[in-house]
Amino acid sequence: MSRIDDELTRRLRRASVPVVDHDVVDAVTHRRRWVGIRRRAGAAVLTVVVLAGVAVGYRTLDRAFAPLQAPSDGVIVFRRFLRGCPDLPHVGGGLDIFAVSPEGATQWRLNPEAMHSKTRSVFETDPVVSPDGTRFAFVDYYVGGLWVADVAGGAVAQLADGSVDSPVWTPDGSSIVFERRSPATPGDGTAEFTGGIYTVPSAGGEHTLLAEGASTPVFSPDGATIAYIETDVVEDVEGNAIGRPQQSLWFMDPDGSDQRQMAIQPEDREFSVRDGDWSPDGEHFVAEVATEGNVDLYVVNIDGQSGYRLTDDPADDVSPSWSPDGDWIAFGTGRWGTGVGHSEIAVVPAAGGQPTRLTNDCWDDFDPSWAPNDDTIRSLQPWTVPPLPDTGPVGPAEPGQMVFVTDVEGVSDVYAIDPEGGTPVNLTGDVAAQGNPVWSPDHERIAFAQYAGQGDADTGTVVMNRDGSDRRVVVPGGGRPTWSPDGTRLAIELPGSKIGVVDLTTGEVIAVTDGARDLWPAWSPDGTTIAFSRDGALVLLDVATGEVSLVVKGDVHVEPDWSPDGSWIAFRSGRDIVIVRPDGSGLRNLTQGPQDSDEQGPAWSPDGAHIAFTTDAAPSGMCVMDVESGEWERVEGSPDWVTSGMDW
Amino acid sequence: MDDAAVREFVSKDYARVVNAVAFVAGSVEVAEDLVQEALARAWARSARGDTIDSLPSWVAAVALNLSRSRWRRVVVERRHALRVAVAEGTPGPDADRVDVMRALASLPRRQREVAVLRYLLEMSTREVAATLQIGEGTVKNSLAKARLALATRLRIDDAEVVNDVTDR
Numbered sequence: 001m002s003r004i005d006d007e008l009t010r011r012l013r014r015a016s017v018p019v020v021d022h023d024v025v026d027a028v029t030h031r032r033r034w035v036g037i038r039r040r041a042g043a044a045v046l047t048v049v050v051l052a053g054v055a056v057g058y059r060t061l062d063r064a065f066a067p068l069q070a071p072s073d074g075v076i077v078f079r080r081f082l083r084g085c086p087d088l089p090h091v092g093g094g095l096d097i098f099a100v101s102p103e104g105a106t107q108w109r110l111n112p113e114a115m116h117s118k119t120r121s122v123f124e125t126d127p128v129v130s131p132d133g134t135r136f137a138f139v140d141y142y143v144g145g146l147w148v149a150d151v152a153g154g155a156v157a158q159l160a161d162g163s164v165d166s167p168v169w170t171p172d173g174s175s176i177v178f179e180r181r182s183p184a185t186p187g188d189g190t191a192e193f194t195g196g197i198y199t200v201p202s203a204g205g206e207h208t209l210l211a212e213g214a215s216t217p218v219f220s221p222d223g224a225t226i227a228y229i230e231t232d233v234v235e236d237v238e239g240n241a242i243g244r245p246q247q248s249l250w251f252m253d254p255d256g257s258d259q260r261q262m263a264i265q266p267e268d269r270e271f272s273v274r275d276g277d278w279s280p281d282g283e284h285f286v287a288e289v290a291t292e293g294n295v296d297l298y299v300v301n302i303d304g305q306s307g308y309r310l311t312d313d314p315a316d317d318v319s320p321s322w323s324p325d326g327d328w329i330a331f332g333t334g335r336w337g338t339g340v341g342h343s344e345i346a347v348v349p350a351a352g353g354q355p356t357r358l359t360n361d362c363w364d365d366f367d368p369s370w371a372p373n374d375d376t377i378r379s380l381q382p383w384t385v386p387p388l389p390d391t392g393p394v395g396p397a398e399p400g401q402m403v404f405v406t407d408v409e410g411v412s413d414v415y416a417i418d419p420e421g422g423t424p425v426n427l428t429g430d431v432a433a434q435g436n437p438v439w440s441p442d443h444e445r446i447a448f449a450q451y452a453g454q455g456d457a458d459t460g461t462v463v464m465n466r467d468g469s470d471r472r473v474v475v476p477g478g479g480r481p482t483w484s485p486d487g488t489r490l491a492i493e494l495p496g497s498k499i500g501v502v503d504l505t506t507g508e509v510i511a512v513t514d515g516a517r518d519l520w521p522a523w524s525p526d527g528t529t530i531a532f533s534r535d536g537a538l539v540l541l542d543v544a545t546g547e548v549s550l551v552v553k554g555d556v557h558v559e560p561d562w563s564p565d566g567s568w569i570a571f572r573s574g575r576d577i578v579i580v581r582p583d584g585s586g587l588r589n590l591t592q593g594p595q596d597s598d599e600q601g602p603a604w605s606p607d608g609a610h611i612a613f614t615t616d617a618a619p620s621g622m623c624v625m626d627v628e629s630g631e632w633e634r635v636e637g638s639p640d641w642v643t644s645g646m647d648w
Numbered sequence: 649m650d651d652a653a654v655r656e657f658v659s660k661d662y663a664r665v666v667n668a669v670a671f672v673a674g675s676v677e678v679a680e681d682l683v684q685e686a687l688a689r690a691w692a693r694s695a696r697g698d699t700i701d702s703l704p705s706w707v708a709a710v711a712l713n714l715s716r717s718r719w720r721r722v723v724v725e726r727r728h729a730l731r732v733a734v735a736e737g738t739p740g741p742d743a744d745r746v747d748v749m750r751a752l753a754s755l756p757r758r759q760r761e762v763a764v765l766r767y768l769l770e771m772s773t774r775e776v777a778a779t780l781q782i783g784e785g786t787v788k789n790s791l792a793k794a795r796l797a798l799a800t801r802l803r804i805d806d807a808e809v810v811n812d813v814t815d816r
Contacts, residue, residue: 004769004795008805012768016667017676024684343723536774555774555782574773577787586716598792600785616789 013143027369054077065318074323075099075374076358077110077127077136078345078365085362086453087431097127097138099377100366102328102347104358110136111149111156111384126166126367126638130173130202133373137167137176146178151376151556159200160207164276166216168448170254171223173326175199179215180207188529197228197256208258212432216275221282223556225251230261249273249287277322277329279350286329286350288308288322297331298345299350310352321370326350330358330368370606394429396467399443402603402612404622404646406639414448419605419612419624421636432458436480436645439466440487447474447481447490461492463504475502476507480645482523491521491530499541512541513548522560522569529582531560531569539580552583557635559601559645563608570602570611577602577613590625591615603648614642620648653703654691661704668764669709671752673715686710708769709779712761751801759794761789 045461077099082091097110110127129426137159138150146160146167148153152521159176167178174306177199178419196212210217230250235475245343252259256464274295275288286299295316300307311317322329328347336344336357345365346355371377390408397403397416406424412433415424427446428434437448445465450473452458464471477491478500491512494500499513499521512530521532530541536555556574563570563579570579570590575598580587589600590611595633598616612627612635620640625632663682670679686707688701700706754762758780765776773791777784798804 004804005797008763008795008798008802009767009770011748011802011804012667012671012764015671015745016663016768017670017674019663019666019680024652024662025685558783572783572785590802599790600783600786616792 006389010313015251021106034427041311046520054611071419073102073325073374075101075108075371075377076321076345076347077129077371077377078332078359078368079125079127081364081366086433086456087362088385089407089412089431089433091363091386091410097136098383099371100345100358101357101378102323102330104356107359107383108378108380111153123241126504128167128169128170128369128374128420129371131171132173133376134631135202137169137178139164139167139509143493146176147296148176148198152380155178157204158200159204160198161234168217168219169202171221173218174202176202176228177210177217177219179217189575195341197226198532210254211252214250214252218275218277219254220278221280223254223283224253225275227278227285229275249276249285251270260597275319277320277323280324280326284350286322288318296331297329297348299329302448310348310350310362311355319367321368322350323370324348324372326413329357330370332366332368336360388414389432391429392424392426394427394468395425397427397446398466400606402635402646402648403439403446404601404614404638404642405448406438406642407433414446415636415639417622417635419635421496421609421638423637424639427464427466428471434462438482439484440483444489447483448456449479456596461490461502462470463490474504474507478502478509480520482521484523485525485527485593491523493521499530512543512546520560522562522581524562525566530544531562531571531582533558533560533571538580547559551582552578552580552587561602561604561647563604564606565608570604572600572602572613575599577611579611590630601642601646603646605648610648612646612648614646654687655705657687657703661707661766664769665704665711666727666777668768669711669715671764671768672757673750674749674753678715679711682711682714683707688769702775704769705771705775705779708765709781710727747802751798754801755794755797758782758786759790759797763792763794763798766791 003145036119042289069595079203080098082096085091096633099108099110100106101495115478125139127136127224127461129136133151135148137146140147140394140574145158145162146164147158148157149156152184160178160180162180162636165179167176169176177197180195180198186221188545189526195209196512197214197217198207199210202206210226214228214230218227219221220227221224224327228250246260249538250259272290274285274290277286279285280513284299285302286297288295289298294314295318297317297320298307299310311331313333313335315337317331317333317335319327321331323478327350327351330345333346333355334343336342342362342544343364343366344357345359345368346357348355375479387410390411391408391411392415401416401418403413403414403416407413410436410506411431414427414437415431416427417424432450433453435449436444439446443461444467447461447463450459450462457476458473458474459471461481462471474490475492477495481490481492482492489504490502492500494509494511497517497519498515499518500509500511502509511531515534519533521530523530528543532541533549534548536557537550538552538554538557538560539550541548551569554573558572560569560571568579568583568586569582572578576592577590577599578587579590591613599613601613601614604610605624609627611626611627612622614622619634622635622638624635666679666683669682670676673679673682678771689710690703690706694700708799752763755763761780762776765771765779771779773784777787778785
């Protein structure tokens with residue numbers, strides 16, 4: 001380890017926080033039971049049983065709202081996690097604040113300049129727009145703190161630091177009420193304060209504690225009452241928490257006085273109220289109610305004595321926000337999720353009915369909040385998905401060229417380049433991610449691994465002609481390929497890290513190894529042997545007998561490639577390129593770059609005199625080495641880094 | 649794996665793994681939930697006869713995978729936002745921690761994961777590769793970039809250190 005490594009270790013240790021572990025074993029024991037139950041019964045069945053218990057809690061229904069067709073007024077602000085989606089690999093990079101019109105037709109991105117400030121991280125959450133619609137408050141999820149930014153752009157100001165949550169504007173916009181969590185261990189030199197609900201002037205200033213230990217404040221429409229969540233924890237004689245904390249809904253006056261509990265009690269089930277919002281007339285409250293395994297929305301009269309269930313879905317429905325006209329409730333939901341973590345924004349009539357989906361994308365949309373005044377947001381340029389980056393002209397590969405994979409702004413494609421250098425030609429030109437392209441023996445076709453999303457029909461091992469035509473998935477879910485010398489079969493990685501062989505004529509796939517970590521197959525030129533990496537060791541598979549023999553013992557040997565005459569195997573060992581004879585003799589390093597430089601992806605030239613690879617030693621990029629002399633030079637025009645394998 | 653193994657993990661490794669996951673996920677409360685869930689799954693797997701060679705590595709890997717689930721994370725966030733009375737380990741406005749969090753936040757997720765596994769959990773390149781299910785070349789490439797970015801942002805300006813970075 002270098003001194004910089006030592007220093008980074010020291011800094012990360014010093015920045016670590018004390019973690020209390022006294023109830024961890026009990027908590028894990030409890031979860032373990034749930035893991036077992038989920039496996040046996042399935043989450044859906046269990047959820048239905050639990051929810052049935054909750055649903056019977058309200059015997060009195062009070063649906064005081066008229067049926068509606070579609071919402072129209074205002075806009076809904078939310079946070080979006082722009083993760084890299086298979087279809088939109090170029091859009092990504094953290095959490096941003098967006099808005100959507102209530103019928104879902106138009107979206108806006110709020111203040112992207114301030115959101116992407118170099119002085120801040122890009123993890124904004126809990127956006128709430130000021131009553132006049134010109135500013136919004138949010139929490140920086142990563143570094144913490146309460147911030148305020150102009151909707152249309154410009155400066156962003158910090159109002160509080162530390163662990164902050166759930167900001168809400170006072171009805172006149174003069175202050176922001178928020179939750180601030182408990183400080184670090186007292187006496188460690190950091191500022192000390194009491195966890196609870198605070199208020200701060202929206203222009204900045206002193207923080208005032210309103211309710212110690214409380215969380216999730218929500219103002220009543222007339223500003224006369226704050227609803228909030230209290231957490232009850234039962235402690236033993238040593239002060240250790242016993243059982244699960246219970247949350248309940250409370251009210252207080254804006255100055256923190258007259259604190260009283262709301263009698264929301266869906267009968268005898270264990271539940272928690274975690275969030276909510278007032279109706280504009282102040283007569284009702286929509287509550288996010290969590291039971292073990294599920295979260296749904298309930299509307300209750302403010303007296304807590306009557307109410308009804310608003311949403312009923314095995315997926316979680318969270319973060320309700322009432323529309324200014326009182327007719328609709330926006331919420332975040334996982335009901336249309338196409339994978340774990342996928343959530344969307346929806347609205348549902350406040351009186352009950354079918355939810356309408358407002359966002360329909362591959363990103364995660366959370367924390368909707370209805371902006372009472374939408375003039376400023378609607379004056380912004382609507383947001384649309386940015387165009388794909390220019391990944392260069394698509395054309396054919398020529399025999400003698402090297403094929404490789406690199407990415408441009410997240411879009412990964414197969415390219416070809418002359419060994420002497422030049423302009424790479426894009427062979428695939430799409431949004432799917434490719435890897436490890438290999439020429440067919442006659443240099444007329446190219447096989448590669450492709451990822452277009454989990455379970456997608458385009459994910460698998462692909463073969464196409466060198467001009468890109470007749471491109472097809474030959475093994476769904478298959479990985480890195482290597483050609484048989486006669487070009488009729490491919491050896492590939494199969495799911496489960498085994499090696500398989502596919503007959504390209506019949507499509508039949510046969511697993512030829514049963515290892516748990518068999519990767520990077522390379523078929524020998526005489527067709528008798530497949531070299532591959534087994535748990536990091538370089539091994540050979542006799543195709544006729546199925547026997548596996550060791551070539552080089554170790555745990556970092558990968559990416560084998562045979563010399564054209566079959567007398568050598570080049571491979572990557574850790575961070576260097578190494579060659580060895582198939583019988584294990586003649587082992588020697590070809591690269592021994594500057595300290596910590598990283599070489600990978602060795603590929604023999606057709607004449608066997610050269611080996612191409614990629615290096616991160618300056619100048620980084622693709623290189624061609626003369627095997628005899630050991631001299632190497634960069635391939636002009638090649639990208640800085642080949643992300644996934646190459647072939648010549 | 650049994651009750652004793654869980655207790656040993658909790659006493660020896662729990663805090664370190666929670667902090668590592670927290671540096672990636674951005675929240676100690678979320679990290680605790682993720683690590684506990686991972687530990688419960690490890691326990692369940694073990695009961696079915698599966699072998700787990702290194703519990704800290706396995707738990708870190710699963711917790712990091714779980715942390716990529718934004719839906720889970722937001723639900724956990726909200727749940728823990730209410731645990732005011734028991735959140736004794738909640739980080740406060742410690743300047744050094746904020747610097748480190750900010751520096752890590754500036755990194756792409758992959759680099760962030762590689763950096764905390766290497767520097768906080770002190771895993772080898774191979775262990776990091778196995779934990780994140782990525783190639784060792786990718787680990788090294790990511791680590792080199794993370795190292796340079798962290799050194800720059802944290803102003804680790806010891807002459808020898810700077811040379812070590814800029815020589816690359």
